[in-house]
Amino acid sequence: xxxxxxxxxxICDALGHPALSQRFLSEIxxxxxxxxxxxxxxxxxxxxxxxTAVRRGRDIAAAQEQGNDPTASWxxxxxxxxxxxxxxxxxxxx
Numbered sequence: 001x002x003x004x005x006x007x008x009x010x011i012c013d014a015l016g017h018p019a020l021s022q023r024f025l026s027e028i029x030x031x032x033x034x035x036x037x038x039x040x041x042x043x044x045x046x047x048x049x050x051x052t053a054v055r056r057g058r059d060i061a062a063a064q065e066q067g068n069d070p071t072a073s074w075x076x077x078x079x080x081x082x083x084x085x086x087x088x089x090x091x092x093x094x
Contacts, residue, residue: 006044014047016054 004010008028012021024043031039063070 006047008040011040011043011047014051015043016050 008025011024015021015024024046027039028036028043060070
């Protein structure tokens with residue numbers, strides 16, 4: 001059995017904040033017919049990303065409650081990102 005299909009109501013619920021839900025409803029209601037699917041698909045992706053982030057946050061919190069360090073296997077990319085940002089600044093991109 002597959003996942004529950006995404007509906008307007010389910011997207012509103014997944015967004016988790018009334019202002020976001022209102023923005024979604026406003027965009028879907030104002031979209032011309034030929035753009036409805038694209039607007040829906042964009043907000044469906046946002047809702048999926050939000051749901052995944054919430055789930056991941058809850059998993060991290062649960063791991064911390066059990067005394068585990070959920071970040072132990074994460075790679076620290078701070079130096080690499082800062083070096084790339086400096087290169088971009090040096091080229092005048094920022």
